[in-house]
Amino acid sequence: MEKTKKTHEEKTLLIDALKQDEINWIRQKKTKMKKYRKVRLSRSVGGDIALLVVLFLFGLFSAYPLIFTITNSLKGLDEIFVFPPRLFPRNITFENFVDLFNLIGNTQVPISRYFVNTLTITLFGTVGHVFLASLCAYPLAKHSFPGRHLINQLIVYSLMFSTVVTQIPTYMIVSWLGLIDTHMAIIIPAWGFTLGLFLMRQFMVTIPDELLEAAKIDGANEYQTFFHVVMPLVKPAWLTLIILLFQQLWGIDGGNYIFTENLKPLSYALSQIVAGGVARTGTAAAVTVIMLIVPITVFIINQSKMLDTMAHSGLK
Amino acid sequence: MKVKNLQTEKQFVKPSLKKQIKKNKVYYSMIAPFMLVFTVFTILPVLMSFLLSFTSFDMLQLPKFIGLSNYINLFLNDDVFLIALKNTLILAFITGPVSYLMAFVFAWLINELPPKVRWFMVLIFYAPSISGSAYLLWLLIFSSDMYGILNAYLIDLNLINTPILWLETPKYALFILIIVQLWLSLGVSFLAFIAGLQTVDRTLYEAAAVDGIRNRWQELWYITLPQMKSQLMFGAVMQITNALGIGMVSVSLLGFPSVEYSGHTIVTHLLDFGSANSTRLEMGYASAIATILFVLMLGSNLIVQRIIKRVGT
Numbered sequence: 208m209e210k211t212k213k214t215h216e217e218k219t220l221l222i223d224a225l226k227q228d229e230i231n232w233i234r235q236k237k238t239k240m241k242k243y244r245k246v247r248l249s250r251s252v253g254g255d256i257a258l259l260v261v262l263f264l265f266g267l268f269s270a271y272p273l274i275f276t277i278t279n280s281l282k283g284l285d286e287i288f289v290f291p292p293r294l295f296p297r298n299i300t301f302e303n304f305v306d307l308f309n310l311i312g313n314t315q316v317p318i319s320r321y322f323v324n325t326l327t328i329t330l331f332g333t334v335g336h337v338f339l340a341s342l343c344a345y346p347l348a349k350h351s352f353p354g355r356h357l358i359n360q361l362i363v364y365s366l367m368f369s370t371v372v373t374q375i376p377t378y379m380i381v382s383w384l385g386l387i388d389t390h391m392a393i394i395i396p397a398w399g400f401t402l403g404l405f406l407m408r409q410f411m412v413t414i415p416d417e418l419l420e421a422a423k424i425d426g427a428n429e430y431q432t433f434f435h436v437v438m439p440l441v442k443p444a445w446l447t448l449i450i451l452l453f454q455q456l457w458g459i460d461g462g463n464y465i466f467t468e469n470l471k472p473l474s475y476a477l478s479q480i481v482a483g484g485v486a487r488t489g490t491a492a493a494v495t496v497i498m499l500i501v502p503i504t505v506f507i508i509n510q511s512k513m514l515d516t517m518a519h520s521g522l523k
Numbered sequence: 524m525k526v527k528n529l530q531t532e533k534q535f536v537k538p539s540l541k542k543q544i545k546k547n548k549v550y551y552s553m554i555a556p557f558m559l560v561f562t563v564f565t566i567l568p569v570l571m572s573f574l575l576s577f578t579s580f581d582m583l584q585l586p587k588f589i590g591l592s593n594y595i596n597l598f599l600n601d602d603v604f605l606i607a608l609k610n611t612l613i614l615a616f617i618t619g620p621v622s623y624l625m626a627f628v629f630a631w632l633i634n635e636l637p638p639k640v641r642w643f644m645v646l647i648f649y650a651p652s653i654s655g656s657a658y659l660l661w662l663l664i665f666s667s668d669m670y671g672i673l674n675a676y677l678i679d680l681n682l683i684n685t686p687i688l689w690l691e692t693p694k695y696a697l698f699i700l701i702i703v704q705l706w707l708s709l710g711v712s713f714l715a716f717i718a719g720l721q722t723v724d725r726t727l728y729e730a731a732a733v734d735g736i737r738n739r740w741q742e743l744w745y746i747t748l749p750q751m752k753s754q755l756m757f758g759a760v761m762q763i764t765n766a767l768g769i770g771m772v773s774v775s776l777l778g779f780p781s782v783e784y785s786g787h788t789i790v791t792h793l794l795d796f797g798s799a800n801s802t803r804l805e806m807g808y809a810s811a812i813a814t815i816l817f818v819l820m821l822g823s824n825l826i827v828q829r830i831i832k833r834v835g836t
Contacts, residue, residue, distance in 0.1 A: 212642075218834035237633040239778045251738070254738075254739065258632050259632075262629065262632050262633070262644070263627065265625075265648075266644060266647050268706070269647050269648050269650070269651055269706065269709070270647050270650070270653070271662075271815065272657065272658075272660045272664065272706070273650055273651065273654060273657060273663065275660060275663075275664075275672070276657055276660050278535075279663075288670050289672065289680075290669060290675055291675050291676065291678075291679040292670070292672050292675045292676070293623065293834035306612035308591065332809050339556050339557040339560065340557055342554075342556065342557065343552050343553060343554040343556070343557035343558065345553060346550035346553050346554055347554065350547070350550050352543065352544070352547035352551070353540055353543050353544055353547070356717075358554070358558070358751075361561075361566070365561075365565050366760050366761075366764070366823065367760055367763075367764060367820055367821050367825075368569075368764060368816075368820040368821055369764050369765070369767075369815050369820070371767040371768055371770065371790050371793065371816070372569070372572065372813045372814075372816050372817045373564075373565065373569055373570075373794070373813070374715075374738060374797065374798070374813070375572060375574060375575070375797045375806055375809055375813065376571035376572050376575070377564055377568045377809055377811075378567075379571070379582075380563060380564065380567065380568065380571075395560065395564070396560070396564045398557070398560045399557065399560035399561045399563075399564045401561065402711070404557060404561075426776065427551070428549070429549045429553070430549075430553075433553070436760065438668070451711070454655070457655070458655035458656060463680020466683035474535045474655075475658070481659075488663070491662075495656065495657050495659070495660070498655050498656060498657075499654050499655065499657055500657065502595070502653045502654070503646075503650055503653065504702040506646070506649065506650075506653060507646065509621070509640060510645060510646065513714060514645075514714060514717060514721065515718070516718075517711075517714045517715045517717070517754075518718035518719060518721065518722045519718075520711075520715040520719075520754060520755070521715075521719070521751070521752070521754045521756065521757050522753055522757045522760065522828075
């Protein structure tokens with residue numbers, strides 16, 4: 208009897224304590240809510256709702272084609288051509304992916320070859336660019352020397368036109384250098400991607416000078432400072448450069464520059480499969496999904512780092 | 524580039540320059556590799572393109588100087604170029620500003636959402652621009668038979684009786700290009716805006732509310748926009764360059780050449796004459812087209828930069 212009574216008392220105590228906790232928690236939450244409201248002083252509920260509706264509609268516009276591609280790749284041929292079209296499949300099937308792998312198995316050049324080609328181009332292009340661009344961005348951002356202003360100016364101007372404009376001379380230069388029909392024809396021009404250099408420089412401007420001074424006092428030369436102090440600090444920026452360049456190089460089909468079948472990238476091989484016509488609609492969707500997954504995954508992993516870099520992207 | 528700097532700067536800067544360059548030689552060695560690639564693949568091509576535009580050149584024989592005749596032919600004898608120019612300007616005037624506003628407005632709306640939702644919405648809006656060839660799906664949407672998604676929905680809703688030939692009818696061409704281009708356009712500048720908005724000082728809003736700012740529009744114009752002017756400029760550069768460079772989308776969706784050149788742009792005209800796979804091989808003429816596009820891009824960028832500098836004043 209004693210025992211149960213005691214436990215009963217203990218229980219009420221415990222319950223009281225819990226209640227107190229809950230009250231505290233609610234109070235905390237209320238103050239949090241107040242804080243939240245404070246930031247949103249000049250807002251009307253009607254406006255909020257209207258804007259959320261707009262956001263939702265455009266989000267749908269943005270996502271619909273991608274969702275459709277993904278669901279298409281999971282439909283059988285009979286379901287792709289159904290009237291009226293259905294967004295989501297009744298029977299989920301992976302036969303498109305199976306077909307794709309069978310097709311891939313029958314190509315003259317093994318698919319692994321194309322894959323290695325794309326990987327080579329993407330890897331060397333990206334790594335080379337990140338290294339050269341950061342090396343170049345460091346003095347441009349942090350030190351003054353004759354010609355610096357001119358170079359900064361040139362880089363901003365070069366953002367103002369796209370590479371289509373320089374296509375013909377670029378082709379001529381690549382052929383003079385004897386790079387036609389090699390991976391280098393794509394890799395080397397990618398190193399000179401100016402948007403990357405620009406973003407890297409803007410990010411490096413924010414590094415506090417004291418850090419560089421400290422390294423200097425410790426006896427580091429400029430290269431040591433660059434590798435041991437600057438590079439670790441600009442990690443978000445190099446992730447951004449990697450994402451941007453990766454997207455470009457991953458989807459490249461090498462059309463103008465690479466003619467040997469053995470050297471062609473994955474995107475080319477897959478586009479040949481897509482070219483198979485109506486009967487391959489499902490397989491084509493599978494191809495798109497495969498090409499899509501990689502850059503989007505890379506972005507998902509690095510979104511916050513990329514936004515970090517972009518915060519400093521401004522043009523003065 | 525190191526040597527080049529030495530030579531170009533020598534002419535107009537004080538004698539101490541040589542010493543300065545010597546003192547800073549470690550920096551020159553750092554920028555040299557990138558600047559070499561940049562010079563060879565960006566600066567040199569621009570200059571070459573400009574020079575070639577005054578020549579007749581077929582890649583086999585040496586270029587022959589012909590003065591301004593390429594430009595004269597373009598504007599006076601090449602009706603297709605004029606169509607291309609017109610289409611490019613229409614597309615740029617619509618997709619440029621609209622995509623710019625979209626990028627900003629969405630960034631601005633998304634910025635107020637809770638972090639997790641924001642993360643998701645950024646992904647949704649940014650995904651199309653990194654999805655590579657996924658825009659080919661629009662072929663399926665605008666496909667001309669009744670299995671085309673748009674046609675199918677319209678027939679299903681009894682709005683039309685027979686499928687519309689979206690991709691083959693000239694009057695729809697620009698409309699389709701605009702839709703697809705807008706879908707693709709929330710790219711780097713969109714991210715720059717989101718990032719820029721996150722760096723705006725929050726306490727300014729509270730101060731402003733005390734000072735009598737009543738709604739979000741005033742807040743936007745007087746506080747947010749001036750704070751992120753530099754991102755606005757960067758975004759403008761990206762969107763203008765993209766808007767004037769529409770071409771590959773047209774080739775993939777409307778075919779090349781498109782029906783009655785309805786989707787022909789300066790870029791597709793350039794590809795027609797100047798790509799390595801083209802049969803025409805009139806590189807001088809193509810260079811003139813490229814130079815015009817270059818001037819258009821640079822010119823409109825510089826003008827818009829001037830305008831944006833005045834925001835919030």
